[in-house]
Each structure stands twice: as C-alpha cells, then as structure tokens.
Amino acid sequence: MAKQMYSIKTLLYGLGLLLLVVGFWSFTSKPGKIQVSQEKPEENRFTKTILAEKLDEPMEFIILETGKIMFVERKGNLKMYNPETRQVKTIASIPVNTKYTSKEGRVTEGEDGLLGIVQDPNFTQNHWIYLYYSLPGSEAKNILTRYELRGEELVMDSKKVLLEIPTQREQCCHTGGGMVFDAKGNLYLSTGDNTSPRATGFDPIDERPERGPWDAQKSSGNTNDLRGKIIRIHPEADGSYTIPEGNLFPKGTAKTRPEIYTMGHRNPWRLSIDSKTGYIYWGEVGPDASQDSLHRGPRGHDEFNQARKAGNFGWPHFIGDNKAYIDFDFATNTSKAPFDPAKPENNSPNNTGLTQLPPVQKAFIWYPYGASSEFPMLGSGGRSATGGPVFRKADFVGAKRPFPDYYEGKWFIVDFMRGWIMVVTMDEQGNYQSMERFMPNEKFSSAIDMKFGPDGDLYILEYGSAWFQGNDNARIVRIDYNAGNRKPIVQASLDKKAGSLPLKIQLSSKGTKDYDRDALTYKWEITSNKKAFKTFAEPNPTVTFDKPGVYMATLTVTDTKGETNSQTLEIKAGNEPPVVNLTITKGNKTFFFPNQNIGYTVTVSDKEDGSLSNSKITPAQVSMSIDYTPEGFDQVEIAMGHRSADESAGLATGQKLMDASDCKSCHTVDKKSVGPSFKQIALKYKNEASSTDYLAKKIISGGAGVWGEVAMSAHPQLSVADATEMAKYILSLSEEKQVAKKLPLKGNYVTAIPAGESDKGNYLLRAAYTDKGTSNVPGITTEKVILLRNPAVQPETADTAKGTQLNTTPTKSFQLIGSGSYVGFRKVDLTDVKAIEFLAVASSRNEAAGGMVEVRLGSPTGKLLGQTPVIEVTDPIRAMQNAQASAATTAKPNTPTPASTAPPAGGGISAMMRRLAKNLQAPIPATTGIHDVYFVFTNDKARKDQVIMQVVEIRFANNTDTNSASAPAVK
Secondary structure (H helix, E strand, O other): OHHHHHHHHHHHHHHHHHHHHHHHHHHHOOOOOOOOOOOOOOHHHEEEEEEEOOOEOEEEEEEOOOOOEEEEEOOOEEEEEEOOOOEEEEEEEOOOOOEEEOOOOOEEEOOOOEEEEEEOOOHHHHOEEEEEEEEOOOOOEEEEEEEEEEOOEEEEEEEEEEEEEEOOOOOOOOOEEEEEEOOOOOEEEEEOOOOOOOOOOOOOEOOOOOOHHHEHHHOOOOOOOOOOOEEEEEEOOOOOEEOOOOOOOOOOOOOOOOOEEEEOOOOEEEEEEOOOOOOEEEEEOOOOOOOOEOOOEOOOOEEEEEEOOOEEOOOOOEEOOOEEOEEEEOOOOEEEEEOOOOOOEOOOOOOOOOOEOOOEOOOOEEEOOOOOOOOHHHOOOOOOEEEOOEOOHHHHOOOOOOOOHHHOOOEEEEEOOOOOEEEEEEOOOOOEEEEEEEOOOOOOOOEEEEEEOOOOOEEEEEOOOOOOOEOOOOEEEEEEEOOOOOOOEOOOEEOOOEEOOOEEEEEEOOOOEOOOOOOOEEEEEEEEOOEEEEEEOOOOOEEEEOOOEEEEEEEEEEOOOOOEEEEEEEEEEOOOOOEEEEEEEEOOOOEOOOOOEEEEEEEEEEOOOEEOOOOOOOHHHEEEEEEEEOOOOOHHHHHHHHHHHHHHHHHHHHHHHHHHOOHHHOOOOOOOOOOOOHHHHHHHHOOOOOHHHHHHHHHHHOEOOOOOOOOEOOOOOOOHHHHHHHHHHHHHHHOOOOOOOOOOOEEEEEOOOOOOOOOOOEEEEEEEEEOOOOOOOOOOEEEEEEEEEOOEEOHHHOOEEEOEEEEOOOOOEEEEEOOOEEEEEEEEEOOOOOEEEEEEEOEHHHOOOOEEEEEEEOOOOOEEEEEOOOEOOEOHHHHHHHHHHHHHHHOOOOOOOOOOOOOOOOOOOOHHHHHHOEEEEEEOOOOOOEEEEEEEEEOOOOOOOOEEEEEEEEEEEOOOOOOOEEOOOOO
C-alpha cells in the first residue's frame, strides 16, 4: 500500500512538472517555437568604472587584443590608454582641418577633423589601422587612410590613401566618420551630408544659385557623390580597394558611385555589425524642426537604423517612417507636392547623379523632440542618436566576464544628448519587438561611441558636456558584469576642488555601498606628480595642503572577498578659483519676453589676479555672451559663439603681458623687425604639438640661432604661467580669427527673436573668466550661466503635479483629471508678468467637464492670485470638419499645397488642434520676486475621475490680450 501511494505521488509529481513546463512554454513562447526565458540581471550587477578622463573631443575608439584602447580626438590627436599603467599617451598628431570659411570670409569652428578609427581584421599580423579625417589645405576633402602601428608608434611614412571625398568648407555641418569591418573583410564608412542645417529645420533643399552648401540633394540624394552615405569597400594589401558584390549600384552604372552601400543619410553615426546576421546598424541625427508644417512637411526625427541589404534611406526628402517632405521652392517661397517614397526624384541643379532614385526604406526606430507614440521609452527633449553594438555571446568565447544570455542578439543604443542607453530586443528575423533602459539609474555624459571589448565588458567613450573643447567629464568608461560577488560602488567627493594655501579639504565617501552587504575597508591615497603625499585608512578624512600643486585623491574600497573599486578626484592647491557673478539688474529673472530690454552686470574677482573693480583684471579677459537658443537648437552653433569669446578673453591676458614686456622692441605683430614678426613665429610652430611649451621656455630662457645671429633676450622674471599665456597669444596669430561674439560686462540687451528662428527658444547668458594660474597650478575657469526660459511652457514639464495624465497617441494630450488637480512650477519670477494664459480644450470626445483655472502662490491652497473664465465643452472633430470646409471654400488659387490635416505621427500637437484650443487668460496683479506658482483646475460638478480639460500650453504673459477669454483680476 505504501509503495502504491508512493507510485501515485511520483506519477502526480511528474505530471505536475510536465504541466508546469508546458505551461511555462505556452506563456513564454511564440506559437510553434520553444524559447528559454532568461531572467533580467539586476542593475547592481553592472559596475561603471572611469578609466581615463579630461579628454579633448574624443570621437571614436578601438580596443586591441592586449586590452589597450586607442582613440582619436577631433583636433588630430591619436591616443592610447594603457590599462596596466592607467595612463593616456599621445601616439601621433595628425594635421587636420577643423575650420569653415564662408564666402564673406567668416571663419568658424566646424565638425571636421580626425573623425574615425578602425583596426584591420588581421591587425595581429599586419598591424594596420585606418583613420578617416579632414585633410588640411586649400583642397577641401576628407580622406580614408591606412597606417601601420608598431607597438605604440604610428609609422607616418606607411600612410596609404584609399579614398578621397571632396567636401565644401563654406558652411558647417555633418561629417559622419564611423567605421566597421564585416566578417568578409569589407570596410564600411559613414559620411554626413556636408550641408548647413541653419537655414531651415526641415529638409535643406535650397536649389537657388550659389546655395549648394544648403542643398543636401547635392550629397545625400546624389547617386554620384559619396557624402551622406554608408560606403562599403574591400581594402587590398597594396592600399587600393575593390568593390564587393551587392552594393546599391553595380559597377559601371552611369551617374553612380559603386562604393555606395546605402544612401539618403543626414549624419549617420557609429556603425556596428551583427556578427550572426551581417546586418548593419547605426544612429542617424535628424533635423531641428519641432512642429509639423503644412507647407514644409514633418518635424525633425532622429533615427536608429538597420540595413539588411543595400538601400536608400530617404534624406533629404524623407524622415522617420518615410514621412515625406514637401518639395519647396526657396526662390518663390511656395510649396509643391510631397515627395513620393516609392518613386523619389532628385531634380536639383546640384545633383550630378541619377534623377530617379531607389525606393526609400523607412527607419527602424524614429523619435522627435517631443514624446514618441511609437517608442515612448525614448522620452523627450534634445536628441542625438548615436548607435551602438549588437551583443552576441559567441563573439566572446573564453572572455573573463561576458554579458549574460539575457542580452543575446540585442542591440545596445545610446543617445548623445538624452544620456540613456537602451537595449532593443529583436526577433530572429531582426524585426523590432521591444526596448528597455539599460542601467536606468546611470546617466552617460554625451556618449559618442560604444562597443564591447574582447574581455566581454562594454566600453563607452563620452565626449563630455561642452562642444569644441576638452571637458572634465570627457572620458573612457567601462561597464563590467559580475555574476558572483559584486564590487563595491564607490562615491568619492570633496567639499572644494581648489583653493589658496593652506588648503583644507574634507574628503567624503558618502554614498559608497556594497550590494552584497559586505563590510568595507577604505583607503585614501593622495599623490602629486605620481609621488605619494598622504594616505588615510578611514572613510572621511580631512587633509591640509601647504605646498602648491595638482594632487590626485584616490579612494579605494575593498569588500571582505577582496573585490575592490576606486574613484579618483583632482585637487588644485595654491590657486583660488575666480568668483564670477552675472546678475540680471532689470527685467524678469526666469523668463524672457520678446523685444524687451533686460539689464545685466558682471563682476569678477580672483584672490591671486585681482578684480575688475581694481583694474587688475581687464574686461577683455572676461568672456560675456548672450545667445538665443531655438527649440531644438544646434548646440554646435551656440558653442562656437561661446568658444570664440573664450578664446578672445583668454588671449587678452597674453596680449596684455606682451604689451607690458620689452618683446615689442624686437618684434612686431606682422612685420619683420630686429627679430621675426609674431605671425612668422606662429606660422612656423602652429602644427607642432609642443609649440606652446617650447615658446614659453624660449621667452624665459632666451637664445639664438633659430632666426639668425641676433640673440633673443631672456626674461627670467616671468613665471611659466605668464610666459605660457604670451606663447598662446603669439600662436593665435597663425590664422585670421573670426570676430569674437563678446559683449560688454554691463549693459542692456533686447531679447528679440532672430529672423527666421522658432519662437519656442530660450535665451542663454554666460560669463566666464580663466585665471592665470601659477607655475605649479594651471589656470581655473569659473563661469556663471543664466537661462531665461521661453514664457510659453509645456504643462508636462511642471515641477510638481496631481491628477494629470499625458497621452502621446495619436496626438499629445495633457489632461487634468478631477476638480483640484494641479501643476506647479517652483522658483518662478513674476516680475512684469501681467497674466497667465492657458491654451486649452474641453472635448466632448473624452467627456471633459470643462471648468476654470486658479493661479495660486506657494501651494495648491495658497493665496489666490487670479483665475480664468470657465471653458465650455466642445466637439473638436466637428469643429475641425467645419474649419476644413471653411478653408476649402475660401482657398485662393496658386496658394501652397497644404499637408494633410491629420494629426502628426509621433505624439505632437497638430496645427489644427492648436487652432481649436481656446486661450484662457487669468490676469494677475503686479507681483515681484521669486515664488512657487500653482495652477489649480476646478469644477465642483466634475466626477473625481472626469477630465476637466486638456492643456496644450501655459504662457506667462507680460501683456493682456483682449482677444483672449479672460476673467477679471483678483483684487
């Protein structure tokens, strides 16, 4: 009996297991296919380690089998990071072009330079690396080159030029530059459209004479041009190349280039290849328009793309999922018909290729500035799709710590501006299925390249915060996965990073933790010039510096199993940072109002240098700029203005020192005297990496023999810091500089919206000063930035909210639900604000109740400042139909062909919806100062779950519009 019961139990147990397995398959598999579910790893099993930082515009990198990392910097440096020494070394400096010169002679910094690097598939045998860069000189072209790398030396005379791509250097931007090899030894190279985005945020197709730099049909849409393409060639041993089978145009096809694999790109970034499927992936940076246009076409979208074979991706005639632009005549300012993705044509006079183009392939993933209805995980805001690798575990056989099976076949993508990494899941055919955030608690600082290394770790190259300069947060980062004991998470901080002597610093390990809850030991090591200074075995020590210099403070944390992690911080002792204050003296401190006068003033003081007030610091040494930044503004353009002002201010110090010295008794700026002119010296040394240090030493020590028999006087009284500033000034004379966009340090400014710009932008005020430093401590830059926001704000950007819901399909809809729902904005200046306006709709389609909006201070129940009239419920669809019928009966001949009045894809606010919304106005009494402002939506008759209204936009107005529905101001 016992055996029988045991047998029954065993049978039932086995049957239960079978049912469990079958049930598991049925819930986790597609019909007809068995899949093994992999558990998503916890985020804390991934560790982010900073390998090197303070890089100067890093662009792309490769990882050698030795673990060494080679990367290129835009200004021409090829550098190597050694994981054993943890040091970065410059391997070579490649002369490159980084400038654009307009027909009017205006010189600006561009995106050109040293752009890409990739190693040969047989690198361990032939030691070849490929570099893509902008060749300096009068002939404008980018070149693909091959060099031999011997150990840590780039053999310059081994250079082979495989490919030359002519460009225009009148107007910035878009250069591409990513490279990758496939399993067959084919090299893929991405190139940008080499077209200015500044004249329009839509498709740049200006066909007027002399407007080629503003017409991407000359490049991306041109079958006979290599710009705006992904090129595929097979490099040969002699430095030539052959054309693989399967490119877009067979070799010999008239008016085409056989090197083209895909065309129709604006600015493709960071190519990667799926080693299993051979599909190629990349990010594509799109145009800047933030709203759809009836006469131009869709707003801008960025894209993440997949190419399974050669094809046309549509730019500049299409964007996203084949959203068609309208053929626009810039000469007559009229619209024609939308372009046809099935039969696209390029009729531009700048086109040297075929008129009939291949049919267009839509993007794989696409998203605008606003929230995306198709891909809501991507968020909203500034955008710059960068790309990333597809993970295949088979690529890492024998690796120390490959990523888990959960990520098999998934594509890691990163956005340069939004700071996230997403993981895209695809089916076995490569079709999109879903995406999720990778390490959602981490933000990456403008990641510009990302790939897996031979050890299985994910490496990320971060460009950093500011354009066209080195950044403290420009760095190489490694993400490693730990399936077992986890490394401690280290957080190291300082109460201050620099100061005069004696300098007392509080070191802190606050935030350090261990997910395995191990006991931790702490070790702080302070070094100067790689020599030990002090060591502490406690979490939060205090250290005092009495000698000047640059010190490194490294916190190393060890758990009970011997796992360690560390973080290093820099301390500058002996130089107090400058104090820069930028103050709005007249006008609103939160918002700008169009065509209003604002007053501002800048003060600067420095413990070592003096101050503006005692004239030890001159206004010329201080950078002050004000820029209008349109919604979706091109950061490059703003950065160029700031950078030129910084350069002018920085060089003013050297010029001031030069004017006060005896150097001008022997030298003039542009004519030979007793000695050579400063311009002659600048031209002689401008391409030498160590020229600044060399000239600074020469100024101090003097010498003879370089320029003739006349000896140069020594200046031993000069500090190294002062001599360096003088050398920088001399070298700046090697080329004509553009006039710096620098403003006086006190004055008034009219906040006008520049002609042709979107009225949705902001104003950015910035003041900066770099002190002279000392012989032991480099100069320190302090800046003060004030952002004056657009007075029209989006309700979903509120700092706090209750009873709200944001929908993005089919159009964006921000709903206030239930009486008493609210949105609140913190620290708002109400100076000169006379009314708050709400662009709103109460739609019968979602059973909205309608109601009014109260303006309150401090809290949702705080002081009542004003209120709107009641918005009545309407039927927007019927109103839209009436509006369309009215437009059709009143249309005039020869007017531009309107785009579809259907709501735009991607969750935007349609132009029709904006026209149907009512502008409710709440006048408010004169109020000054900074306040927390709450907008409370009320209707006592509404249900708790009933929509009160939809709000499109909230505007802080400095006048009252009699055309708006308004209630009397509260008194």
